[in-house]
Amino acid sequence: MPEPLKTDAAPHGADEPGRVFNVLMVGVGGQGIILASDILAEAAMLAGLDAKKSEVHGMSQRGGPVFSHVRFGAEVHSPVIGMGEADVLYSLERMELLRWAPWARPGATAIYADTDLPPGALTAYPPGLDDEIAARFGQVVRFDMRELRSRINPKAKNTVLLGAVSVLTPLPLDAYVRAITALVPAGTADANLAGFEVGRRIALAALGRDAEEAPHEPAAVAGQE
Amino acid sequence: MRALLSGNEAIALGAWEAGVAVGCGYPGTPSTEILEALIGYPGLYTEWSVNEKVALEVGLGASIAGGRALVTMKHVGVNVAADPLFTSVYTGVNAGLVVVTADDPSMHSSQNEQDNRHYAVAAKLPMFEPSTPAEARLFTRWAFELSEQHDTPVFLRTTTRLSHSKGVVPEVDRTITPAKHPVGVDQNPPKYVMIPGHARVRRVEVEARLAELRRVVETHPANVVERRGGVGVITSGVPYSYVREVLPDASVLKLGIVHPLPEQLIRDFAASVETLYVVEELDPVIETQVRAWGLGCHGKDTFPAIGEFSPEVLRASLGLPQPGSVAAGDLEVPMRLPGLCAGCPHGHVFNVLRDRGLFVSGDIGCYSLGVLPPYRIMDTLVDMGASITMAHGMDIVLAQAGQTHGQRAHVSAVIGDSTFAHSGITGLLNAIWNKRDGLYVVLDNGTTAMTGAQENPLSGERMGHENSTHVDYVLLCRALGMPEQNVRIVDGNDTAAISAAVDELATLPGVKLLAAVGLCVMEAKELRKTGKLAEKKAWRELQLTAACRGVRTDA
Numbered sequence: 001m002p003e004p005l006k007t008d009a010a011p012h013g014a015d016e017p018g019r020v021f022n023v024l025m026v027g028v029g030g031q032g033i034i035l036a037s038d039i040l041a042e043a044a045m046l047a048g049l050d051a052k053k054s055e056v057h058g059m060s061q062r063g064g065p066v067f068s069h070v071r072f073g074a075e076v077h078s079p080v081i082g083m084g085e086a087d088v089l090y091s092l093e094r095m096e097l098l099r100w101a102p103w104a105r106p107g108a109t110a111i112y113a114d115t116d117l118p119p120g121a122l123t124a125y126p127p128g129l130d131d132e133i134a135a136r137f138g139q140v141v142r143f144d145m146r147e148l149r150s151r152i153n154p155k156a157k158n159t160v161l162l163g164a165v166s167v168l169t170p171l172p173l174d175a176y177v178r179a180i181t182a183l184v185p186a187g188t189a190d191a192n193l194a195g196f197e198v199g200r201r202i203a204l205a206a207l208g209r210d211a212e213e214a215p216h217e218p219a220a221v222a223g224q225e
Numbered sequence: 226m227r228a229l230l231s232g233n234e235a236i237a238l239g240a241w242e243a244g245v246a247v248g249c250g251y252p253g254t255p256s257t258e259i260l261e262a263l264i265g266y267p268g269l270y271t272e273w274s275v276n277e278k279v280a281l282e283v284g285l286g287a288s289i290a291g292g293r294a295l296v297t298m299k300h301v302g303v304n305v306a307a308d309p310l311f312t313s314v315y316t317g318v319n320a321g322l323v324v325v326t327a328d329d330p331s332m333h334s335s336q337n338e339q340d341n342r343h344y345a346v347a348a349k350l351p352m353f354e355p356s357t358p359a360e361a362r363l364f365t366r367w368a369f370e371l372s373e374q375h376d377t378p379v380f381l382r383t384t385t386r387l388s389h390s391k392g393v394v395p396e397v398d399r400t401i402t403p404a405k406h407p408v409g410v411d412q413n414p415p416k417y418v419m420i421p422g423h424a425r426v427r428r429v430e431v432e433a434r435l436a437e438l439r440r441v442v443e444t445h446p447a448n449v450v451e452r453r454g455g456v457g458v459i460t461s462g463v464p465y466s467y468v469r470e471v472l473p474d475a476s477v478l479k480l481g482i483v484h485p486l487p488e489q490l491i492r493d494f495a496a497s498v499e500t501l502y503v504v505e506e507l508d509p510v511i512e513t514q515v516r517a518w519g520l521g522c523h524g525k526d527t528f529p530a531i532g533e534f535s536p537e538v539l540r541a542s543l544g545l546p547q548p549g550s551v552a553a554g555d556l557e558v559p560m561r562l563p564g565l566c567a568g569c570p571h572g573h574v575f576n577v578l579r580d581r582g583l584f585v586s587g588d589i590g591c592y593s594l595g596v597l598p599p600y601r602i603m604d605t606l607v608d609m610g611a612s613i614t615m616a617h618g619m620d621i622v623l624a625q626a627g628q629t630h631g632q633r634a635h636v637s638a639v640i641g642d643s644t645f646a647h648s649g650i651t652g653l654l655n656a657i658w659n660k661r662d663g664l665y666v667v668l669d670n671g672t673t674a675m676t677g678a679q680e681n682p683l684s685g686e687r688m689g690h691e692n693s694t695h696v697d698y699v700l701l702c703r704a705l706g707m708p709e710q711n712v713r714i715v716d717g718n719d720t721a722a723i724s725a726a727v728d729e730l731a732t733l734p735g736v737k738l739l740a741a742v743g744l745c746v747m748e749a750k751e752l753r754k755t756g757k758l759a760e761k762k763a764w765r766e767l768q769l770t771a772a773c774r775g776v777r778t779d780a
Contacts, residue, residue, distance in 0.1 A: 028561070038229075038391075045229045045393050052357075053229075054390040063595060064563035076335035077469035079390035082536035099558045104551045104569045119561040120598065126556075136551045185754075 004187030018074030021083045026067045026100045027092035028117050032158035035183065036090075037068035038164060042171075042179035044072030047171045054079035065096060072171075088168055089136050089137070090161055094129050107138030111164045111203070113145050113157060137168055143204045148198070160186070163199020167207065228397040232387035235358035235394055236295075237262035238327060239365025242577070243321065245269055246292030249280045251647065253299030254334035255388035257326035260297055261679075264689055271677050272434045273688045276609070276647040277302035279311045281324065285378070287639035288322040289417060291408040293369055300328040300341045301608065305648070310378070311348045314418050315427040317376035317434075320406035321369035328384045330506045331533035334675075336589070336608065338531070340507035345484035348432050348667035351438050352380035352484040353447060356465040358392040364447060364481060373406070375434055375441070382483065384506070386463045386533060396730035397625045397638050400644040439485045447481025450494060450620075457498025459491065459522070461510060464504050464534045471539040475502075486514050488747045495520045502527065506534050512721040567593050570743025571668050574639065577723045581731075583637040583664070586610035586619065588649075591675045592668050603639075610648030612638035616663050624662070637664040642683035643673035646696065650705075656736045664730055667698070669717065670745040671765055678748040682729045685764050690757070698740045707736055716769055717743025 023040060027033045037053050044051035051072040069081045081103055089095035089104045093114040104110070110133055116125055134140050142165045145157070152160055159180060166176050177193065184192045204210070230238065236259050240248065248263040248271040251642060264271040274280035277298040284294035297307060302542040303326050304682040310324065319386065326344065329335040330502045348553035355361040355366050361383065368379040416421050431490040442448060454474040468477060478494040480486065480754060495501050495515070503512040503524040512524030527532070540547050565572055571592045578585055579602045587593055587603035596603035623636065640649045645667050680686040680693075687693040700730055702712045711733055713726040723741055730737040744765050752758040 041391055042229055045227060049228060050393055052390060052392045054386060056385060056389055062563040062566065062591060063559050077466040078536055079386060079392065079466060080462070080535055082470070082540075082548065084550035085536075095558060096561075097558060098554070099561075102553070106549050106551055108551055119559055122559055129556075132554055132556055136554060177681075181601070221429045 002144060002158060013180045020071050020073035020076055022086045022171070023070045023088045023090060024067065024081050024086040024100055024103050025070060025090040026065065026096045027098065028067050029063055030091040031066070032155075033068050033092060035159035036162050037070050039159070039176070039179045039183050040070045042071065042183060043171050044070075044169075045173040046178050047072075047175040049073060049171075050076045052079040056191045065099060067100065075221045088165055090165055092158060092161065094133075095125055097133060100187065101136060104137065109139040109141065109168055110142045111143075111161055112139040113143045113161060115145050139207060141203045143202065145201075152198055153188075153191040155188070156192045159192040160195040160199040160202075163196040163201075164203035164206075166196070167200055167203045167209065226397055228394050229391050230362070230394045230397075231258060231389060231391045232355070232358045232383050233258035233327075233391075234262045234359045234388070235361040236297075236365050236381065236383065237266070238371070238397065239322070240293075240295040240361070241269065242401070242403050243366045243369035244293055244405040245295050245369070246320070246405060246408075247271075247284060247287040247294040248297070248689070249283045249287075249294070250297030250325075251275070251280055251302055251305075251667050251775045252303050252643070252673050252679040253277075253327070254676055255329060255383070255385040256297045256299045256302070256325060256554065257676045257679065258388070259325060259327075260688070261294070263295065265456055266406075267307055270670075271688050273620070273681065275682060277306040278309060281306040284322055284324070285313050285318075288318040288320045288378075289316075290410045291320050291406050292475065293321045293323075293406050294708075295323050295325065295365075296326040298327070299335065300326055300339050301335060301337065302326075302341075303341055303344055305609065307344070308350075310344070310350075312419055313378045313421055314348050314350045314431055315424055316428075317430075318356045318378060320373055322378040322755060323365065323368045323371035323381055325381045325383060327388050327628055328382060328507075330384055330386075334386050335375035336606065338507065340510065341380075341382060342483055342510045343508065345382075346510070349435055350378050350484075351375075351442075351482060353481060353483075353638075354483045355381045355481065356462055356479065357389065358387070358690075359394045361387060367445075367447060371441075375438060377410070377434055377438075380484075382462070384463060384533075386609075390463075400744050400755050416756070427766035431438060432575035434589065435485060439488070442451075442485055442487040444483050445482055448487055448490060449477075449481065450490070451477040451479065451498075453477070456502070457500065458502045458504050459515065460504040461511070461759045462506070463584035464506055464539075465607055467534050467536050467539050468504050468573070470536045471543070471545065477563060477747075479513065482513065486511065488518060492513060492518065492520065493524070494706060504534070504539070509632040520554045543609055545559075545596070563594060564597060565591065565600075566746045568746040570670060570741065571595065573602065573720045574666055574668060574741050575602045577720065577727055578602055578637055578639070580696060580724075581727065583635055584616075584619070586612045586616040587634065588636040588638070588644050589639040590644055590668075590673075592639055592641055595598055595639070601722065609644055610640070611651055612640045612644075613649050613665050614658060616665070617652065617659070620661050620663050628700045634688035637666060641667040641674070642667060643679070643681035646682040650701070652668055653702075654705050654740065656667060657702075660735070662735060664739065667738065667740040668729075669740050669742045669768075670748070671742070671761070672745050672748045674745045674747060676710045678745060678751060698738060702738050707738065711735055712740075714740045714742060714769055740768075 041053040053067040284296035287294040326341040353364040355364040372379040456475040501522040587606040685695040715722040
């Protein structure tokens with residue numbers, strides 16, 4: 001074992017321009033995680049940034065946890081988000097959010113659907129998961145799926161939660177709209193864009209922000225494509 | 226324009242741009258999406274071959290006839306293809322021949338973690354290893370160039386993390402017309418007929434070529450030196466990206482070609498840094514060579530030899546601080562194990578076999594999940610096709626010891642349709658020919674489900690959902706020497722029919738084959754979207770009737 005190395009690399013730096021933004025997107029097979037992460041990475045690329053995303057296919061997808069790492073910024077090296085590096089943890093299932101919590105940096109934002117899909121023989125989770133999440137994350141945007149059922153197409157749930165991501169990322173809204181339109185199944189763009197807008201509004205309310213504030217549009221982003 | 230492509234999609238793009246004429250392979254995570262992307266390009270031929278050995282031979286034949294060929298497989302597939310691989314290095318190529326090996330560090334979807342860089346060393350062919358999707362596209366083109374310039378098949382190694390990561394690929398233009406290699410069979414028996422007298426001559430050529438390649442890699446643009454601080458790192462593939470995250474100030478020698486290694490480049494780099502690390506996933510392939518040259522370095526004394534790397538693995542290995550994360554709670558998160566899909570027909574067979582207390586020799590595919598709860602019915606699983614052959618071996622020994630059970634059918638085998646076509650049929654022939662006993666069940670869902678529903682010889686379709694021939698179990702088994710009453714085809718969703726067939730077959734001597742024909746629920750979901758579900762369902766149901774066997778009438 002050699003001497004420990006010295007490095008100036010901050011594990012997750014301050015909000016300097018061009019820094020890499022990390023969104024970890026998790027859920028259970030079939031929930032649409034891969035599509036949602038494709039849209040986010042595409043939006044970052046359309047915004048002129050470098051982007052990478054990573055996931056695993058195959059056996060683990062047969063009912064196991066599904067995850068996708070999305071990273072974007074001026075220059076992205078690793079396709080995976082290290083533990084403690086996710087700025088946003090996005091989950092389409094309540095317990096999956098807690099499974100992946102060690103990947104979130106202190107003060108990270110949790111965006112999740114309060115859907116419970118207990119694994120195996122388990123029929124329900126212990127109470128208090130929402131409190132547990134609220135105590136551990138810096139900010140929380142919880143989607144009450146029972147309340148939302150009448151307002152959105154349930155198949156657009158993944159893009160609804162993506163709307164919440166969009167108010168936190170330094171990407172222009174237009175990039176999201178173009179990415180959604182390009183990637184969702186034919187004939188579903190309107191439903192997905194509507195869901196995306198619902199998600200944005202819920203997130204802005206939950207975070208106590210005005211619609212005018214979001215998203216950030218750094219000058220460096222424009223015109224690089 | 227820029228495009229966000231996975232490593233696998235980028236390899237397909239690079240192959241198309243290189244003027245590939247033939248893409249073939251056998252599905253296997255993480256390699257499958259390469260051919261699935263390649264089929265979308267114009268002016269080339271793609272096929273799922275029945276196995277990797279066949280695919281490599283198809284590719285070599287294409288090459289000799291003047292068509293550039295891309296052959297894809299997962300790491301364990303190279304074991305199957307190893308026989309033609311080693312000798313194809315002796316014959317060399319006519320048009321470029323690139324073999325993709327998709328390794329799976331951490332065994333996300335594999336039965337072992339073999340490091341296929343050893344194959345490049347052992348078989349003596351060059352191997353590229355890209356770090357990003359942009360490089361995967363570029364290195365695929367370079368691999369075809371190198372193949373033709375040096376008359377050798379060339380390996381392109383990817384790993385799960387590269388194959389299934391997306392990155393920005395610049396200047397993608399799908400309107401170009403790639404230049405092809407001139408067609409024409411290279412008729413040259415001393416080069417392509419490997420009788421010993423010819424092979425001894427080619428053997429010398431292989432060493433001469435390797436010596437030439439050692440010179441080429443010293444200045445090849447795939448090998449890049451990045452000068453920064455006094456700490457030096459030799460790395461390749463995806464671990465390069467982790468090095469840049471964790472050691473942003475280190476000087477880096479990034480090897481885009483991991484065999485043969487550039488000795489002078491490595492010596493010069495080693496001499497230019499204060500401390501030298503070799504950062505490579507799995508085995509110390511680069512490190513062993515670096516040490517053999519007498520160069521001091523830190524490698525597997527610092528970094529693990531098991532499993533995939535990540536930024537935190539590198540930090541932990543180097544004693545660097547890890548970033549903090551959100552507060553840890555006391556809550557225990559329940560395990561979420563993978564399992565068969567709701568409605569999967571395989572479960573019915575599993576229940577019947579479990580109820581009868583049969584030993585189950587298993588195979589590679591979704592149905593290997595039968596070892597997990599709630600079924601817990603699988604007793605062995607080793608490699609493609611081994612269900613039948615290992616059951617055969619067990620039957621020999623049990624029969625020798627007189628440990629028989631009824632008609633000696635207490636060893637059963639389960640094998641999927643694609644695996645049966647891959648290497649189950651040879652085992653079946655062997656068991657029949659050697660007069661063994663056994664109950665072999667084909668879990669036939671008409672697709673290669675585990676890897677995402679690829680066509681196979683039991684689908685009635687070839688690649689691209691094109692109607693094709695369909696193996697007839699009864700005619701096949703009869704031709705191999707099995708009496709007709711030992712073959713049964715049942716509805717895979719009909720538990721009573723499966724039970725009755727298993728019980729009836731158990732009373733018969735010899736090899737028995739039961740095909741449980743159903744429909745993969747994942748494929749059905751996709752077929753519903755494309756409006757093709759009714760046709761596939763009807764075709765599956767026809768398999769249950771004696772009226773429709775063999776060649777599809779509309780093929």
